[in-house]
Structures are given as structure tokens and as C-alpha cells.
Amino acid sequence: MDTPVLANSSVWSPLKKLGFRFSFIFILSFILLKNNGTFPLFNIISKPFIALSQQFTPWFAKHILHYQYDYAIFTNGSGDTSYDWVVLLVLFLLALLGSAIWSLLDRKRKNYDIGYYWLTLFIRYYIALMLINYGAIKLTHSQMPAPGLSRLMQPLNEFSPMGLAWTFMGFSKGYNIFVGLVEISAAFLLFRRTLVLGALVTIATSINIMSINYFFDVPVKQLSTALLFLSIFLLLPYLRPLNNFFFKGEPAQLQLLARPVFQKKWLKKGAPWLKIGFIAFVVITQVMGLFSRQKLMDHYFKKSPLYGIYRIEDKNSELYTLPSDWSYLIFEGENQVTIRDRYYKAHYEETRPDTTAKTISLNNFTFDYQVADNGDIVLKKTLEKGVEEIKLIKQNTADFELNKRSFSWIQEYPYNR
Template sequence: MTDQSWTLSRKIGFRFSFIFILSFILFKNNGAFSLLGYLTQFLTTPMRQLCHWFAIHILNYRYDYAVYTNGSGDTSFDWVSLAIFLAVAVLGALVWSVLDRDRKSYNTCYYWLTAITRYYIAFMLINYGVVKLTHSQMPPPGLGRLMQPLGEFSPMGLAWTYFGYSKGYNIFVGIVEILAGLLLFRRTMVLGALITTAVSINVMATNYFFDVPVKILSTALFLLSLYLLLPYIRTLFNLLVRVGALVSCSYWKGRYTHGLGKIS
């Protein structure tokens, strides 16, 4: 980051991102950070009370918001809490913008936010990668599953049976997810973010299309990976699109010239 003044839209966007990302990381870490969970356990009850109040009085939602995270990351409580994070981030960004309107940039805060985001993504995916290496997240289908008629499978059950059948596939995916550890180092951050973007979009698609109840977390990992890549979008575009176009043009030009040589 340079010392140049940020644009107004960039400052507002950062303020919103700062509040929302830290709120999400604090409460939605899926048990991957035991120490963080221990330090924030005193916030659990106030957060539940806030969700109850927000669901009833703001969202007018009275279905099952009291069902807390219980292995599923997509309970109504999780969606209500996500709405709270968004509302707090919007309001917080507005108040922050008024109180700190003369600030030229947030380079130091940006550095620490990206560092926290890097470590969050890395440890989350490393945690998932390790359990895949041991073939314990999606275990091989047992006799009861194999005897069950296919039409009785839930979408998630079908996906878990398919993925769990192959130990080699689990090991491969586990290794790729463990490569998220590249995010732990600044010099390999871009490569790590590219890998985690590809991994998380695949996980996210599986969760949405097979109704796996980890949609919020997988979507967050994908968006956070993109967030890390934002400062490098132009460079990556030039590398992946323009260079690719030049190589393609050179290839077809060579074939065309070679073809004319043959004709002549």
C-alpha cells in the first residue's frame, strides 16, 4: 500500500469491510480456533439474546431462530446473525465515516485486516484439509449406505457417498486445501489466494447444489479470498487475459503464416 490519499468510496468500503470481516471471523470460525472460542465465550449469551431481539423486532421472523449452530452452519440463527453483522457494518461504516472523515488512508489497518484474513482462511482450510487426508470428513460408504435405495439419498448424502468412495480424491483435495498455508507468508500470498479461491468456489458450489449446510462459511471463504486479491486484479488480468490473448494470437498467426508458406 502507498501513502497516497484514498478515494472516498475506497475509505467507506474499507470501513464496512473492516467491521464486517472482523465480526464474521470473531463469531463464525467453525471451531477451527479453539483459543479464540475460549476468549469469546462470554459473548455467546449476549449474541444469542441480540439475535432473538433482532429476529423478532427487526426481521419479524419467528420460525426457528433459537436453533443455534449445531454441526450445521446454516441454521436460522446463523442467517440472523449474518444479517446483524451486515447491519452493524453498514451503521458502523456510516458513523466511522462521519467521525473520521479527515483521514487520508488506512494503510496500517488494511495491513492488519489482510493479515488476519489470511490466517483465518489458511487455518480454516488447513483444518478441512487434514480431516480429508485422514478420510474422516467424508468416510467410505458403509454397508447400510450401500444397501440403501438411491432414491432415498438426500442430496448431501449422495454427494458424501460419491466423494467418500475415493480415498485418493480425498487425499488430493486435502493436499490442495492444505496449500492454503501459503497464505501464512506474505511473499506467497497471491499464489495462496488464487488456490483458495479455486478451492472455495468448488466447495461453495457443492454446498449450494447438494444442499450441504455450510453455505455461509464456504461463501465467506470464497469472498475473503477474492478480497485478498483485489489489489492485484489489474496485474492478474494482464497476466492471465492479455498474455493469454497474445499467446493465442501468436499461435494462430504462426499457423496462418505456415499455411501460406505451404500453399505457395
């Protein structure tokens, strides 16, 4: 077995060694269970540990903490479930116990220089790959898409804080691209020479992500907080020179993180190529994942053949087929229509327009429909008393205040509506 060595080994204090042991157990176990699709194929390795966690955590919550929640709910679209927070506590307690036992069994060790290097390697790649993943999705404007028709017709008092944040972020493709590029710049962490720069960038990035998650109640608080603290952890050895440079105005030198040297030549020569191959693999899987994601979005978010917002034309006579208080029909998704009544309350119905037979079902009636050249739709339903005809007047979304206002270099007055 080829054991890597460091050219310059140091002697650590007992407190530093204890801190490393705790950090090593806690951080690596967190990464193992909270991979979030970061490391490629890592889900295969973590699968048995996640299964064990899903068995132990509910038991621990019920019998030790006496904390009641729906034990069938694990990590899902929310990363802040009861399960997630109890897991975090379990990992913390295991790290305390594990570091205590480790300290008793390994009291004579002078340092953990090599272990520290491999720990920071996992952390660097974990932060970088996760942010690169999120950044790449933002470049394609697919994490927070532009507000659709239903959003455009939704009054502000119906928005949740998270929905408001998502709509704000999704409105501007340019802003998504900018944020995506900033997140992708976490790639600086993949290289030792740019480690400090990368950590400074990811601290700023994760603070921004945290602020949105905390103040807009986005349920990724735990993970975004972890990104911040892990980024700070990487900077701990550089706090003194950074303080001298930024706050004292003194010259400072950053010591390059020492890398273990393998004794065998084939390992020494193969390590750089392994890194190049891994990064290439990540890039390829990212590109393939973006294409796959786009295909899924095209499949699951198909537009209705009658896509648009329509106002129901007012008539003097009462309608038999549609409620008299219906005001707008919004055809957006393939199989659903959103109805807004005169009080602007939202209703939803399943509907599937038959473009061949030119029929559509609404309010338990099947209508024949015709689309005029200007986009208006005429619905017809044959009843015993005759044919009922309803005109749907298509609204021009380009006239909406949010859509018609574009970027302006010169503004004589603020345009705040």
C-alpha cells in the same frame, strides 16, 4: 506504546476509505462469531460475543423482522440455520451503521494502510487455517468415511442429495487425500510473498466447495461463500496486474504487501519468531486433533461383534420369532441392527450381542447364536413347541459391484453400472 509505521504511505479516496471501514467491521465481526474452530483458543475470546448474539438475534428476528422460527436453534451441524442468516443480516447492518459513524469521526485520516494490513492478516490466517483443518481431516479419510454396510445396502432412492455427495466423496480414499492436499495448500496465504498464489488456490478450492454445498444441499453454504468472497477481497489490489497478465498478455508485476515496521528492536526481532511459534502451535494442535478425532471415532463407531450383512435363509415353514417379511440383517454399529424386509424397507432395532453368553436379542426375543467357520450365524430359540432355528447367511461385500471394481489403466469399454 510502539506504533508500527509503513515506509510508503498513500492517500486514499473517500470511497476507498468508506469501503475499508465497512469491510473492517463486517469481516472481523464475522470472523469473531463464525470462527468455526479456526483460530486456536479463539472460542475463549468470542464466547461473550456469541452469548450476546444468541440473546439479541432472536429478539431482532421476532420484533424487528417478524420472522418466526425455533429460537432455541443456534449454529449447529448446519451453518445455514435461521439464526445464522439473521446474524449475517445483523452484522451487515451494524457494519453500515459503524462505518457511517466512523466516517464522521475520522474524516481527516489520509489512509488505512496499517489497518488494511492487519485486516488482511486476519483474513489470510482465517482462510488458511480453516482449509488446513478441513484438509487434514480429509487426509485421514475421517470427514467423509468410506460407505459402511448400511450404505452399501441402501437403495439410491433413499439417499438425500447430501448423503449422495458424502458417499461419493467417501468412496475414494485417494480422492480424499488429493482434495485434502489442495485444501492444505491454502498455507500459501500464511506468507506475504505467496499471498496471490494462495488466494488463487483458495478461490478455486472454495468454488468447488460451494458448488457441492449449493447443488447437493449441504448446509455450509454461508461459510463456503464467505471463503470465496474473502479470497477475492485479498486479490482486489492485484486485479489490474492479473488482468494484464492473464487476459492482455502483457508483463505484470505484483507489488508485495507492505508490512508495518515496529520501532522497538525487540518487537522487530520478535515478530518473525512469534509467527514461527504460532505456525508450529497450529501444526502441533492439528496433529493432536487428528489423533483425538480418531480415538473418538473408534469409541463412538465401534463395530458390532457380528459385523456383516446377513440374508435370512428362506424356509418353507413360517417363523414364530421373526416376521416372515424380514430378508436381511445388517450388523454394523455396536448396538444397532438394520433390517431390510422383502420390500427393501428399512427398520432399526437396538441390540447388543453378548459374546460371552453367545446370545442376542431380536424382535423382543433372546436367541442363542453360533458363528460358523464360513461366517454364517445360526440363531436358536427354545419355544413351547420346540426349538426354532434360523440361519443367517453372510454376504461377501467384496462381491458388491462398488467394491470389486478397482482402478484400471486399460478399459476397452466403459464400465458404467
